[in-house]
Amino acid sequence: MDALSLTTLLTAALVAGWVDAVVGGGGLLLLPALLVAAPGVPVATALGTNKLAAIFGTSTAAVTYARRTKLDWGVAGPAAGLAVLTAGLGAALAGAVPGGAYRPVVLVVLVAVAVFVMARPSLGVVSSPRRTPGRVVVAVAVAGLGIALYDGLIGPGTGTFLVLAFTAILGSDFVHASAMAKVVNAGTNLGALVVFGLTGHVWWALGAAMAVCLSLIPLSEPTRHPLI
Known part of the structure; x- marks a missing residue:
């Protein structure tokens, strides 16, 4: 990798860290940056390297939230445990996704989230608890199975x-939903990283350097719709 590509990726990681600290959304920058700065990289390697960088950020954020706010471990714990396994499965299947499919997927994700947030502007602004045993099961399944599989893949x-799942299903506000999300996201990153690492699809030095840049700016609690 040439100096320009390396500089581009480290800058993207630094910007992603700043975006995460201010409003959330930095995660949407890293994978596209990898695919653009290293156009010949196998998709699985881009995903694995991205997971190495991301797991530092999500793990640090999860610990920070656990210290600042009361976590609903009855949801976050089981969802994170499932997420490790399911994201690992998704990572094992990642090689089957054509490389050209990733850019449109990122665009679709951005548009879909923007439309959802605009349609429901009050979602997550205040807590409106709807925590029932049935909803807990649904939230754990959606987060630990469906979303975790997507993350690995x-x-x-x-x-x-x-x-958005935790705010919509459980009625959590953004601070508490983000706290649970970081715990589960740390689980998805761990599961996927283990599989990518075992199959040789991680650029360890680059991922570690990106992780340092990503973690330079302290986390702030979200007060608006995040794009994490």
Whole structure:
């Protein structure tokens, strides 16, 4: 990788860290940056390297949220445990997705989230608890199975989907939904990273350097719709 491509990726990671700290959404920058800056990279390698960078950010954020706010471990714990396994499965299947499919997927994710947020502007602004045993099961299944599989297979927008799932299903506000999302997202990143690492699809030095850049700016609690 030449100096320009390396500089581009490290800058993208730094910007992603800043976006995450301010409003959330940095995760949507890293994978596209990898695919653009290293156009010949296998898709699985881009995903694996992205997971190495991302797991530092999500793990740090999960610990930070756990210290700042009361986590609903009855949801976050089981969902994160399932997510490790399901995201690993998605990572094992990632090689079957054509490389050209990833750019349109990122665009679709951005548009879909924007439309959803505009259609329901009050979602997550205040807490409106709807936590019942049935809804807990649904939230755990959606997060730990459906969204986790998507993260291992494709990835961009996973945190967004988790936050929106917890606000829509459980009525959580954004702070508490984001706290649960970070825990589950750390699980999805771990599961996928293990599989990508075992199959040789991680650029360890680059991923570690991106992780450092991603973690330079302290996390802030979201007060508006995040695009994590």
